[in-house]
Amino acid sequence: MTFISPNAPTAELQALDSAHHVHPFTHGNELAKKGARVITRAEGSWLTDSEGERILDGMAGLWCVNVGYGRKELAAAAARQMEELPYYNTFFQTTHVPAIQLSARLAELAPGDLNHVFYASSGSEANDTNIRLVRTYWAEKGQPERKVIISRWNAYHGSSVGSASLGGMKGMHGQGGVIPDVHHIDQPHWWAEGGDMSPEEFGLERARQLEAAIEEIGPEKVAAFIAEPIQGAGGVIIPPASYWPEIQRIVDKYGILLIADEVICGFGRTGNWFGSQTMGITPHIMTIAKGLSSGYQPIGGSVLCDEVAEVIASTEFNHGYTYSGHPVACAVALENLRILDEENIVTRVREETGPYLKEKFESLTDHPLVGEAKIAGFMGSIALTPDKAARAPFASEAGTVGYICRERCFANNLVMRHVGDRMIISPPLVLTKAEIDTLIERAWTSLDECHAALKSEGLMVAGQRG
Numbered sequence: 001m002t003f004i005s006p007n008a009p010t011a012e013l014q015a016l017d018s019a020h021h022v023h024p025f026t027h028g029n030e031l032a033k034k035g036a037r038v039i040t041r042a043e044g045s046w047l048t049d050s051e052g053e054r055i056l057d058g059m060a061g062l063w064c065v066n067v068g069y070g071r072k073e074l075a076a077a078a079a080r081q082m083e084e085l086p087y088y089n090t091f092f093q094t095t096h097v098p099a100i101q102l103s104a105r106l107a108e109l110a111p112g113d114l115n116h117v118f119y120a121s122s123g124s125e126a127n128d129t130n131i132r133l134v135r136t137y138w139a140e141k142g143q144p145e146r147k148v149i150i151s152r153w154n155a156y157h158g159s160s161v162g163s164a165s166l167g168g169m170k171g172m173h174g175q176g177g178v179i180p181d182v183h184h185i186d187q188p189h190w191w192a193e194g195g196d197m198s199p200e201e202f203g204l205e206r207a208r209q210l211e212a213a214i215e216e217i218g219p220e221k222v223a224a225f226i227a228e229p230i231q232g233a234g235g236v237i238i239p240p241a242s243y244w245p246e247i248q249r250i251v252d253k254y255g256i257l258l259i260a261d262e263v264i265c266g267f268g269r270t271g272n273w274f275g276s277q278t279m280g281i282t283p284h285i286m287t288i289a290k291g292l293s294s295g296y297q298p299i300g301g302s303v304l305c306d307e308v309a310e311v312i313a314s315t316e317f318n319h320g321y322t323y324s325g326h327p328v329a330c331a332v333a334l335e336n337l338r339i340l341d342e343e344n345i346v347t348r349v350r351e352e353t354g355p356y357l358k359e360k361f362e363s364l365t366d367h368p369l370v371g372e373a374k375i376a377g378f379m380g381s382i383a384l385t386p387d388k389a390a391r392a393p394f395a396s397e398a399g400t401v402g403y404i405c406r407e408r409c410f411a412n413n414l415v416m417r418h419v420g421d422r423m424i425i426s427p428p429l430v431l432t433k434a435e436i437d438t439l440i441e442r443a444w445t446s447l448d449e450c451h452a453a454l455k456s457e458g459l460m461v462a463g464q465r466g
């Protein structure tokens with residue numbers, strides 16, 4: 001057996017990585033040419049790579065490391081639970097203490113009567129659960145023809161075939177297809193798609209597409225509407241203020257179920273425990289994952305309101321995962337919730353560091369490349385543009401400029417992601433004011449370098465607005 005030292009030279013690790021490791025959302029041959037960055041350690045909001053570089057993680061991993069890296073309490077909670085009971089299932093009328101404790105705690109934290117949790121190991125699995133769950137709910141209520149789930153283009157609800165079908169990523173639909181009875185409406189993305197409408201008019205117009213879709217499909221066939229309170233992977237798209245109240249009105253009018261996908265927005269990201277609270281909506285089901293354990297363990301779930309849980313309890317629900325309510329994952333999540341609460345991390349994002357980050361982040365609109373900079377709590381995005389007044393996209397293929405900017409950030413030891421030509425951040429919720437300053441300084445430097453590169457490559461050219 002080959003022994004591979006964790007201290008092997010970076011090039012050797014990279015060569016083995018491309019020889020044997022297939023990466024998610026990655027063009028394998030492109031990556032093989034340059035080699036993946038090897039992350040070896042992390043502490044607080046900082047990553048260290050195999051070359052010893054320290055990198056500020058503006059994305060909290062993948063939107064998940066809410067309490068920051070290196071929390072010994074979480075490691076201890078996992079070790080304790082592994083020694084006590086490393087695994088048992090929750091099928092066949094058994095349970096265990098971590099699942100009981102976590103469910104009771106989530107029922108306390110979740111708004112309204114969202115009091116019941118069905119566990120999964122990821123957001124994708126939880127949304128697959130939701131598909132079966134809402135259809136079972138309506139079948140049990142004597143309306144089995146209510147199967148259609150309405151979602152939005154450019155939504156992200158996961159990567160399994162079911163959850164990706166709910167999502168609105170055409171590139172994913174193109175590889176492997178979609179399940180039937182899912183319908184997509186347009187997203188409330190004013191900057192890119194709002195034309196000459198005001199944001200408020202546009203928010204109403206986009207929300208009313210839900211009503212039009214329900215009428216077109218037939219209200220008796222619609223089971224649910226699913227949406228992220230704020231779209232994350234689609235580019236951190238904060239809807240106009242008119243959007244969610246109108247969606248809520250329509251959901252109430254037709255009596256369909258509202259699923260809030262809180263996988264990113266949940267657990268403090270927007271300055272409240274849940275994005276639904278920030279947006280003032282009342283979902284029947286919330287999808288949770290990511291920040292639930294701060295990414296220290298894979299865990300997700302569906303949080304159900306009393307009525308949905310009651311209906312599901314009236315039949316045998318033929319669904320579950322080997323790791324539903326995994327004891328180690330539950331124990332770590334519970335400890336993570338304790339840290340978020342006792343260290344006032346959510347409150348700090350709402351009242352202190354969030355407003356500070358907002359002020360600094362919005363000042364990026366002074367940069368010549370930046371058309372808008374919008375942020376809610378600790379999730380924000382900037383639109384890169386060659387012409388601010390026109391809200392113009394670049395003439396180059398979408399993502400060309402964003403990729404250049406992301407590469408500049410990477411070179412400046414800042415993780416900021418690009419979605420098309422939008423740059424996004426979603427840092428750990430423990431980011432300090434000094435670290436916020438560093439983040440903004442590095443972002444500004446990277447934007448300058450990107451701007452210079454675009455000018456020298458002749459890419460500062462406006463295309464047609466969509």
Ligand SMILES: *Cc1c(COP(=O)(O)O)cnc(C)c1O
Nearest residue numbers: 122123124156157158261263264
């Ligand atoms: C990440 C994400 C998911 C999928 O979660 P996984 O744990 O990657 O399966 C679902 N919904 C939203 C909003 C997400 O951001």
